[in-house]
Amino acid sequence: MRICIYLRKSREDIEKEKNGIDTLQSHESTLLELAKKKQYNIVAIKREVVSGGSLYSRPEMLSLLDEIEHNSYDAILCMDIDRLGRAGMKEQGIILETFRDNDVLIITPEKVYDLNNDTDMLHTDIKSFIARQELNLIKKRMENGRIRSVKDGQYIHNMAPYGYKKIVVNKLKTLETIPEQAEIIKLIFDMYVNQDKGAIAITKELKSLGAINASGNSNWSTRTIKAIIHNPVYYGAVYYQKRKYKTVGNKMTSTVNKKPIIVDGLHEGIITYELYHKAQEVASNRYNVPTREEQGIVNPLAGIMKCSCGYAMYLKKNYKATRLDCSNRCGARGTNIIRVEQRIIQDMKKYFKNLIVDFEQLNDDNKTSDNFKKIEIIKVNIEKKKQQLNKLYEFLEQEIYSTELFLERSKIISDEINKLQDNLGELELKVNDADIIQQNIKEIPKIQNILDIYETLSIKEKNMFLKSIINRITYYKNQDAAPDDFKLSYDMKISN
Ligand SMILES: [Zn+2]
Structure with a gap:
């Protein structure tokens, strides 16, 4: 690890200096002491002598950021995180971002900060963290307020459902029946429950009657009818959270909430609870194309x-x-799904048969025991270099070396250590690969067994199995192709 020490005075330090204490010098020895104890490779020391507030009056910080962008350091060693930037969040933001984007750690005597680690980022970015927390609290309070209103029986949604208009009584939001629309609601429920008519038949009927919908025309949709049948508002209830919302990454998704809040509303119902309840029964018995959520995985x-x-x-x-x-x-x-599945299983059998041959070949090429020996030798050499580094610190302390000479030598040794560590990493990867290959060689016969009995698996099991071996299958077929004339390409989980 290549480390740069960054020294800068704080306001209190300037006070101390009036009493004749050289703070930068004392910080430097503290940090060097720490470096020696932890065997850090110090390759540069930056001393900010001017103590300007803004970033642009701090030449050492500017050159530090520039060098970080040119990949000169793996970590910065400083007295505490405040030394890096205390003037305003914007400036601190630039500095921390540069550190984070270049994977540079911040080491202080108390703690090592990895800005790519979320919790560390919160620690340093405390102000914006608090702002986010506050925002969440506000959201929660609003949500709680809405839930309380619903529990009081208020109707809090933006749009009134067909059959009603929104009104406010004694400061409470509720609904008032629109008589001519209410008649149509009654008619819809009657047709659905007592005349055995489905949503399509009902839309036709309403059109022929010239019934006017919420948009002011007679083009009723089956979706509207279904929504009316399932809306508890019509027997006098109010509801909240029929769907649950969740953010995944930047996208908001929603699912049906199995336990929505449904309570008696302040408004009057248009139909009875019994009729509403019967309609739900009819709906569950009526054949509907099931939604994906209801049917589980059928594919x-x-x-x-x-x-x-x-x-x-x-x-x-x-x-x-x-x-x-x-x-x-x-x-x-x-x-036809059967043709596609058959093709996939056929392809998978071929794929794994070839893969096991490839793996066995690779395994022979990897003379693992040789690699283990090499790893041991490199580890011993790294240890020797670290001892040399220790000597440097002693020379510096005994003033045999000047700081300049120390940095020069320290840089040379640290480059050598880095090279050795790279080699070590490569060898360890090879040994690791060999391990994975060994494991895969053991796994493949199990996969082949399942491929042989694939037809006997349940749909859910088939799906789980295929997902365990395949990331993605891409399907190619022309418009006028023969039934079997399609191509599949695979992105496999296990490959050589
Ligand atoms: Zn397509």
């Missing part, structure tokens, strides 16, 4: 199969067969 290739256009492939059932189709409708022709 053994879920999550691994992509069309060549980049979109996922999905399963489409018709009276003849279950086909795998591009969800983007890019023009790639679909294929």
Whole structure:
């Protein structure tokens, strides 16, 4: 590790200096003492003599940042993290970012900071951390406020549901029935429960009656009908959190909340609870194309199969067969899932048969015991170099070496140590690879056994198994291709 010492006076230090103490000198010996104890390779010392507030009046810091960007150091050693930058968060931000982006550690007598480690970053970036915490608290308070309002029976959503308009009574948000729309709601529930009509039949019926929807026309959609059937507002309830939201990376996703808040509302219902309840029963018995969430995994290739256009492939059932189709409708022709699975299993059997031969070959080439011997020799040499480094510190202390001479020698030895450590790393990787190869050679027969009984697995097991060996399969097929005329390319988890 190449380390640069950075020294800078604080305001208190300037006070002390009035009493004749050379703070930079005393800091320097403290840090060198630490370096000796920990066997650090000090390759430079920077002394900030001017004590300006802003970054641009600190020439040593500027040259330090420049050298960090040119990969001169692996770590900075300083008295405490405040020495790096205390003038304003913006400036501190530039400094810390440069350290972080170049993987440079900050070492102080108390602690080693790795800015690529989240918790360390929070420590240094404490101000923005607090701001984020506050934001979360505000969000939570707002959410709690909304939940309290719902529990009071208030209707807190932006839009009134069809059949109602939003009103405020005694400062409480609630709904008022719109009589002519309420009649249509009653009609929809009646058709659904008592006349055995589905959403499609109901939309036709409403159109023929000329019933006006929320957008002011008669183009009712089946989605609207289904949403009405499942909305507890119509028997006089209010709800909150029907869906749960979660942020993954930068994307917000939502799922059905199995335990939403549903309580009696302040408003009057349009239908009875009994009728609403019956409608839910009818809905659960009626054949619906199940949503992916309800059906669990029915596609053994879920999550691994992509069309060549980049979109996922999905399963489409018709009276003849279950086909795998591009969800983007890019023009790639679909294929019967059975053909695709058969092809995959066939390809996998071939792949692993060849892979085991390759691995055995590689294993012979890797004369592991030789590598172990080399590793031992290098370790001994690194130890010797470290002893030489220790000598340097003694020479510096005894003033046999000047600081300049010390740095010069220390740099040479540290370069040598770095080279040895690189070689060591390479050898260790080789030994490690050999280990992985050994493990894989043991794993492959197990995989081959499962491939042989693939047909007997459940869909969920098939999916789990394929995901354990394959990262991604890409599907290629032309629009006018014959049924078996498709290509698959694989991104495998295990390869040589
Ligand atoms: Zn496609």
